[in-house]
Amino acid sequence: MSFQKSWSELQKMARACRIVVDTLDALEGAAVPGVSTKELDRIAREHIVKAGAKPAFLGYRGYPASLCVAVNEEVVHGIPGPRKLKQGDIVGLDLGCVVDGFYGDAARTVAVGRIGDEARRLMKVTLESLFAAIDLCRPGKRVGDLGHAVQSHAERHGYSVVREFVGHGIGTHLHEEPQVPNYGPPGRRERLVPGMCLAIEPMVNVGGAEVEVLQDGWTAVTKDKSLSAHFELSVAVTSFGPWILSEPYPYADQQAEARHA
Amino acid sequence: MPEVAPRDVIEVPGTVKEQLPNALFRVELENESRGQVVAHVAGDASLLRLRPGDPVVVELMPYDMGRGRIVRRRS
Numbered sequence: 448m449s450f451q452k453s454w455s456e457l458q459k460m461a462r463a464c465r466i467v468v469d470t471l472d473a474l475e476g477a478a479v480p481g482v483s484t485k486e487l488d489r490i491a492r493e494h495i496v497k498a499g500a501k502p503a504f505l506g507y508r509g510y511p512a513s514l515c516v517a518v519n520e521e522v523v524h525g526i527p528g529p530r531k532l533k534q535g536d537i538v539g540l541d542l543g544c545v546v547d548g549f550y551g552d553a554a555r556t557v558a559v560g561r562i563g564d565e566a567r568r569l570m571k572v573t574l575e576s577l578f579a580a581i582d583l584c585r586p587g588k589r590v591g592d593l594g595h596a597v598q599s600h601a602e603r604h605g606y607s608v609v610r611e612f613v614g615h616g617i618g619t620h621l622h623e624e625p626q627v628p629n630y631g632p633p634g635r636r637e638r639l640v641p642g643m644c645l646a647i648e649p650m651v652n653v654g655g656a657e658v659e660v661l662q663d664g665w666t667a668v669t670k671d672k673s674l675s676a677h678f679e680l681s682v683a684v685t686s687f688g689p690w691i692l693s694e695p696y697p698y699a700d701q702q703a704e705a706r707h708a
Numbered sequence: 709m710p711e712v713a714p715r716d717v718i719e720v721p722g723t724v725k726e727q728l729p730n731a732l733f734r735v736e737l738e739n740e741s742r743g744q745v746v747a748h749v750a751g752d753a754s755l756l757r758l759r760p761g762d763p764v765v766v767e768l769m770p771y772d773m774g775r776g777r778i779v780r781r782r783s
Binding site: 504507510515523524541552554610612613614615621622626628648650677679 | 709
C-alpha cells in the first residue's frame with residue numbers, strides 16, 4: 448500500500464497541519480515558568496476547537512489529553528498534569544488535530560526562559576536532523592534514507608536516537624503505513640512516491656538511546672535521565688520535492704498547472 | 709505523536725533436539741509448549757558446534773513461528 452493522496456486531499460491535510468502549527472505557536476508563547484502542563488493542554492484544546500478542528504490525541508488508544516508534554520528527560524507521550532514548568536526546562540509539545548477527516552500532526556521542543564548550552568545544542572541538532580530527513584522527501588528516495596539521515600546527523604554530534612518510537616504515515620488516520628524509523632541503513636524500506644504523507648519525528652537524547660515507559664503507561668523517559676528533544680512535521684512527497692504541509696505549497700510557480708503528481 | 713514501534717522479534721528459551729543439514733537445528737521451545745522450530749544459527753561460529761541437549765535462546769518472528777534463529781547459548 449502506498450497511501451497516495453490526491454491533490455484535493457493534500458489541501459485538507461495542509462489545513463489540519465496549519466491548525467496544529469498555529470496552535471504550537473500559541474503554546475510556545477504560553478510555555479513560561481510557573482505554568483502547569485495541564486494549562487497548556489487546555490490552551491491547545493481550546494485553540495484547536497476554535498479553529499474548527501478536533502484534537503486528534505484525545506481518546507486515541509485511551510490517551511487522556513489533547514497534547515503530549517515532555518519535560519526535560521521525558522521523551523514523548525507525557526500526559527499533562529499539575530507539574531509546573533521551571534526556568535531552564537525544555538519541553539516537548541506534541542499535538543495533532545483532525546479536520547474534515549484528515550489528520551495533522553506536529554511537535555516541537557521549546558525553551559522555558561533561559562536554558563543551558565547543552566539543551567540549546569540538543570534542540571538545534573534535533574531540528575537539523577528533522578530537516579535533513581525532510582530534504583530527502585522526493586520520489587525515488589526510500590523511507591530508510593530518512594532514518595539514516597536523522598541518525599547520522601544526531602550521532603555525528605554525539606547524541607543518540609530513540610528506537611522504540613517511530614514516525615508514521617498520516618492521512619485519514621493518525622498513524623498509517625509506512626512506519627518511519629529515525630535510524631537504520633539507507634536504501635531500505637518503502638519507496639517514496641508523490642502524494643505520500645509522512646509525519647517525521649526525530650527523538651534525540653543527549654545520553655543513551657534507551658527509554659522506558661512510566662507507570663502511567665504513556666510517559667516515556669530516557670533511562671539515564673538525560674535530556675531529550677523531539678521535533679515533528681507532517682510532510683507530503685511531491686514530484687517537485689518535499690511539501691511541509693503546515694507551510695504554503697512551495698512549488699506553485701514551477702508549473703502553471705501545479706500538481707503533486 | 710510517534711507510533712510505538714512493535715518489537716518484532718521475541719526471544720524464547722529452548723533446547724537443541726537434533727542437528728539438521730545446512731547448519732540448521734531442530735529446537736524444542738520451553739515456554740507455553742509452542743513445540744519445535746527449525747532454527748539457523750545467528751552469526752557466531754561457536755554456535756555451529758551445538759549438540760542435542762544444549763540450552764539456547766531462539767529468536768522468533770511473528771511472521772513464521774515455525775522458524776527461528778539461535779542467538780546465543782543459555783547456561
